[in-house]
Structures are given as C-alpha cells and as structure tokens.
Amino acid sequence: MISQAGLAAFDGSTSWAATASASAASLWDRVxxxxxxxxxWMVVATGVLALAVVVPHRPWRLARNTITIAHEGGHGLIALVTGRRLQGIRxxxxxxxxxxxxxxxxxxxxxxxxAAGYTAPPLLGLGGAALLAAQHITAFLWLATALLIAMLLMIRNAYGVLTVLVTGGGFLVVSWLADPEVQAAFAYAVVWFLLLGGVRPAFELQTKRRRGQAGDSDADQLARLTNVPAGLWLFLFHAVSLCSLLGGGRWLLGL
Incomplete structure (x- = not known):
C-alpha cells in the first residue's frame, strides 16, 4: 500500500527526473x-578580420597570446598522450x-x-575548420572551452591564469548567451585566426634563428634530440602551417 503523501513524493521525483532528462537531452542535441x-560574406569577412589581426604588428602583439596558449597546450597534450608527466605550463x-x-x-x-608546439595552432585550426564544414559550430565552441578549462588546471603563473581565464570566458559567454549568428561569426573568426596565426610564428622563428636569437628554440631542441638539422624541423613547421591553411581555408569557403 502506498500513502497519498508517498505517492505525491514519487510523482514529484519522477517529474523532476523527467525534466532533468529532457534538459540533458536538449543540451546534448544543442551541442x-x-x-x-x-x-x-560572413565567412569572407571573418577571414579578412583575422588577417587584419595577424599581419599588423600591434594587434598581432596582443592576439599572439592566443596562439601561445595553443602552442603550449599542444606541448602539454602530447606530453600526456605519450606518457610523460606534465608538471605545469607558464x-x-x-x-x-x-x-x-x-x-x-x-x-x-x-x-x-x-614538435607539437608550432604545429598545434594550425592543426587545431584545421580540426576546427572540419567541424565548421560539418555544421558543428556549437560543438567546436564547447570543445574549445573544455580544452581551455583543462589547460587552466595546469597553468602555474598568474599571467597565464589571467590569459586563459579571459580567453575561456569569451568562449563560454558566446557559447551560452550569444545568438546563433554571433556564435557562427565568432567560431569562423577563431578558426581563421588559428589557421592564419599558425603561419606567422614559424617565420618569426626563422628570423630569430638567422639573427642568432633563438638558440634554444623548439627546432634547435629537436635537432639535438634527433640529429636532424634545425632547418629541416623549421621546414616541417612551415609545411604543416601552410598546408593546414590551404586545407582549412578550402573547407571554410566551401570549395
């Protein structure tokens, strides 16, 4: 026998469970x-905007922090995947x-x-372009947010925490609050920026090495690890970034 009070409690919990299940299903479908x-025109405009940030020195100087997040995140992710113990990121x-x-x-x-640092931003851009071409704009935004949250746990200095918080906060706000059109514009701008911004650091490294200012760069460390000349590793960085830009750009433009 079930009392009326017990029946009411059962009905209430069932209703709550059904509501939670429906909300979870709705969220899953949304993502x-x-x-x-x-x-x-929006795809082209976001590409032009990203180019206007990457090419001039002053906006690039500020926006390059985002590329550094992807660069160091690439080092950290591959370190974990290959069984190394990640101590921290600064x-x-x-x-x-x-x-x-x-x-x-x-x-x-x-x-x-x-090798993962200089190749991470353009490859992330290529992966993002694939998601956008498959019409998974929200999934891209949420995945980027999740990666930034995971990276935040490994940051070991105040400036790094601030940078990742600001970047992740931007993704979170757009993912939750923005209209679909704004989400699309933001996602395409980010992917264009990763693709275009992933090209410039390799050229900057090449210039620094020519001036003798980058003796402990990733390319030089790889040369010591493999006995393969640093110039060939630099060529690899160029090849990955340029091929990612060409392939990702074609996907974004629907060519």
Missing amino acids: LGSQPHPAA LHSDTSGLTVSRGRPSGPGMILTA
Whole structure:
C-alpha cells in the first residue's frame, strides 16, 4: 500500500527526473546538433578580420597570446598522450611560454612533445575548420572551452591564469548567451585566426634563428634530440602551417 503523501513524493521525483532528462537531452542535441552554414560574406569577412589581426604588428602583439596558449597546450597534450608527466605550463606577457614535463630526456615521447608546439595552432585550426564544414559550430565552441578549462588546471603563473581565464570566458559567454549568428561569426573568426596565426610564428622563428636569437628554440631542441638539422624541423613547421591553411581555408569557403 502506498500513502497519498508517498505517492505525491514519487510523482514529484519522477517529474523532476523527467525534466532533468529532457534538459540533458536538449543540451546534448544543442551541442552535437548541426547548425546552418553562415552566409558566404560572413565567412569572407571573418577571414579578412583575422588577417587584419595577424599581419599588423600591434594587434598581432596582443592576439599572439592566443596562439601561445595553443602552442603550449599542444606541448602539454602530447606530453600526456605519450606518457610523460606534465608538471605545469607558464604563459608570459612577452607572448612566450614554457611547458615542463617529466620523463625520458630523449626518445619518441620527448620528440613528439617538442614538435607539437608550432604545429598545434594550425592543426587545431584545421580540426576546427572540419567541424565548421560539418555544421558543428556549437560543438567546436564547447570543445574549445573544455580544452581551455583543462589547460587552466595546469597553468602555474598568474599571467597565464589571467590569459586563459579571459580567453575561456569569451568562449563560454558566446557559447551560452550569444545568438546563433554571433556564435557562427565568432567560431569562423577563431578558426581563421588559428589557421592564419599558425603561419606567422614559424617565420618569426626563422628570423630569430638567422639573427642568432633563438638558440634554444623548439627546432634547435629537436635537432639535438634527433640529429636532424634545425632547418629541416623549421621546414616541417612551415609545411604543416601552410598546408593546414590551404586545407582549412578550402573547407571554410566551401570549395
């Protein structure tokens, strides 16, 4: 026998569970569902905007922090994937960064970790372009937010925390509060920026090495680890960034 009070409590809990289940299903559909492609003019306009940030020195000097986040995040992610112990990540106001991991000082894990920095931003842009081409704009925004939150846990200095918080906060606000059109414009601008901004650092590194100002760069560390000349590693960075830009750009433009 069930009392009336017990029946009411049962009905209430059932209703709450049904509501929670419906909300979870709605959220799941929102994240994994497809969104229509934006107008062609918006795709081109966001690309032009990203180019206007990457090419001039002053806006690039500020926006490059975002590329540094992706660069150091690439080091950290591959360190974890290859079984190294990630100790922490530091981001500096001069747009440089440092990722510290523990493990064998040589071998495939260390080589892949060192090679992941300059290749991470353009490859992230390429992956983002694939998601946008498949009409998964919201999924891209949420995935980027999740990666930034995960990276925040490994930041070990105040400036780095501030930089990641501001960047992640921007993604979170757009993901939750913005209209679909704004989300689309933001997502395309971010992906264009990763693709275009992923090209410039390799050229900057090339210039610094020519001037003798980058003796401990990723390319030089890879040269010491592999006995392959640093110039060939620099060529790899160029190849990955330019191929990602070409492939990702075609996807974004629907060519």
